[in-house]
Amino acid sequence: MNNIKSKWIYLFVLSIIWGSSFILIKKSLLGLTPYQLGALRIIITGFFLLLIGFKTIKTIRKPDWKWIIITGVLGSLIPAFFFAIAETEIDSAVVSILNSLVPLNTILLGFAVFKITSTKRQMLGVIVGFIGTAILILKGADLNPNQNYLYAIFVILSTLMYAANVNIIKKHLQHVKPLTIAAGNFAVIIIPAIIILLFTDFFSAKTFEKPEFKMAMVYITILSFFGTAMAKILFNKLVHMSTPVFASSVTFVMPIVALMWGYLDGEAFSLIQGVASIIILLGVYLSHKKHPKRS
Template identity: 65%
Template structure:
């Protein structure tokens, strides 16, 4: 894959995923966090099975454990964590905190996968963490009615994304991107259906709610673009580049998400802007290759 194609994938993914945070926010108007996460997974699974179910037979038995693990860490748990986070914090803040993915990729790569880190990368991680603390503290100040402890859900999701990226690069490097994605959703759609049933989603009062139809429409958009198409593109990007380059999609996502958030009436202060820049500087330093 040429460099220009890699960057094209990066930009397209940034636009798609940057818009996903506002779709989650809108979906929460008619769905609980557990319902939203489950519906998102189920819709995406249906789309993927239609276009690529025949890919399942190409997955070897020994590869299934990695397919299942990447399905859980890259999609299943984050779908619920982001939904819970956005019940309390703004969609734009969730997207900025998502920028921690490259930093966590480096931390986990060093701690778990024994990938060496440079001094510049360590400095980048440190700067990024400072920016994160500033962002959370300032957000709590200008939005006193929001519980910023819920930012921990986003941070936990970024750790899972980082695990997913390292697993993809190490164990599924040679598997077709669509095969990985379809396999992921075959592994997690069953648990998602169980979760959805357990939430009481199929009760009459839920199914007849006026807020349900628009919420399901937002989830259809999120499932088709933000999860199904984007996951295939992302898996291709991870295989064709480095884990850190692939995770640097989070450079551009906050710009898109903040744009949607401000349009939707979310508060975004100058200090939060400074905090965002500090985080992205940290990500840049951590991402940049040493001499």
């Protein structure tokens, strides 16, 4: 009974943390460029993870480092920049809904690239999810003509990278502890993040003199600690105490939290976009619904 309660508590907390990440990115962009935000998110998160997981890195075997590097780049480095770039043109709530395509793309890539078989119901979920995505983007462009919905491609590409990351970890790094993978990832990607930050004029007086700079640093620190470092640990624990199917259901609640933040921040959201969001979540549900047991 305690284990069941713990699973739901972890799920709820993760939904709040990840659902709030998108508004934190939006607020951070008021005082930082997308490249500064992406680099700082990696650097600050890396600091936290290496602080608690540095000793575990020495347990990584040489053959595993190739996959550690690939999952670090696909699962954290590039998406950190892509999400920041996307939110310069698209509302945070819409970005959060597009992010819910991750489990659908995991199934799609698992079938197409990693030869992991999928059921008809899962494939139906993929189709339904992409229909919802198309409606969301097209209607969003009509509702918000000042926003460039072509930037949705950055989010969609990120969900494909997240999906590849999950499949690679499952196939090649199943024997490595979650904290070790995360620490190894950030030990590698923190180096290019520092280099990128050095080329963004972050350390110039012009950046520090911005009135929004101080609050942007507060937002990015909160995002890095809670939305990336702490969330990775909590999610790994949730997977450990339950199942990947249950853990991935966090994607159902995340958009609801993000929509609430977006509404409170004055973001426009139409009824049709709401319907499209439900269609996307229906696709996610279908892709994760188990077959009924036959007697």
